[in-house]
Amino acid sequence: STGVSKAISLVLPHLGPKITGLAIRVPTPNVSLVDLSLSFKKVVSKASVQHALKDASKHAFKGIVSIDEERLVSSDFISSPFSAIVIDDQIMTIGEKNAKVLAWYDNEMGYSERLIDMAQYIAQN
Numbered sequence: 020s021t022g023v024s025k026a027i028s029l030v031l032p033h034l035g036p037k038i039t040g041l042a043i044r045v046p047t048p049n050v051s052l053v054d055l056s057l058s059f060k061k062v063v064s065k066a067s068v069q070h071a072l073k074d075a076s077k078h079a080f081k082g083i084v085s086i087d088e089e090r091l092v093s094s095d096f097i098s099s100p101f102s103a104i105v106i107d108d109q110i111m112t113i114g115e116k117n118a119k120v121l122a123w124y125d126n127e128m129g130y131s132e133r134l135i136d137m138a139q140y141i142a143q144n
Contacts, residue, residue, distance in 0.1 A: 045093040046093070047093045047094050047096075047097060048097075049097055049098075049125045049126050049127045049128070050093045050094070050096045050097055050123060050124070050125050050126070051123070051124060051126055052093070052121060052122070052123055053103065053121070053122050053123075053124060054119065054120075054121055055119065055120040055121075055122065056117065056118075056119055057117065057118045057119070057120065058116060058117055059116045059117070059118070060116070061116070062115040062116060063112055063115070063116065063118055064112060065110055065111060065112050065118075068110050068112065068118045068120070069107060069110050072084065072086060072105050072110070072120070073086055076105070082100070082101070082132075083101060083102050083103070083133070083136075084101060084102065084103045084104075084105065084122075085099075085101040085103070085104045085105070086104070086105050086107050087104050087105065087106050087107060087123065088107045088108070090106075090108070091104075091123075093123065096123040096124070096125055097125055097128075098125060098128050099123070099124070099125045099128055099129065100128055100129065100132045101124065101125075101129060101132075102124055102129040102130075102132070102133060103122040103123075103124055103129075104122055104123040104124065105120060105121070105122045106121045106122065106123070109121040
């Protein structure tokens with residue numbers, strides 16, 4: 020069982036019911052796959068979702084979100100510091116205003132990295 024959808028809505032409350040997801044345990048001790056279902060007010064394309072995620076990984080969520088363009092497997096993400104490694108070629112749109120995004124994450128390392136980020140933020144503010 021996972022609390023990924025609940026955690027996302029707590030961290031990003033403005034998304035509320037607009038986002039759902041589930042995490043799939045894979046045969047590695049620490050890595051999971053999250054399956055996000057997204058609803059948009061505007062029409063989106065696969066390319067626009069990919070562009071937005073790539074932009075976020077380079078700017079607003081740099082060091083938190085990464086893009087996998089190499090078709091890696093679950094064991095490749097063990098000890099990854101990212102909270103989400105989006106599988107670029109598995110982004111898909113459903114209809115005109117919905118998208119599905121798959122992303123890997125290391126349950127332990129990503130969490131630890133975000134704790135460090137929070138401690139640094141608190142220390143600076």
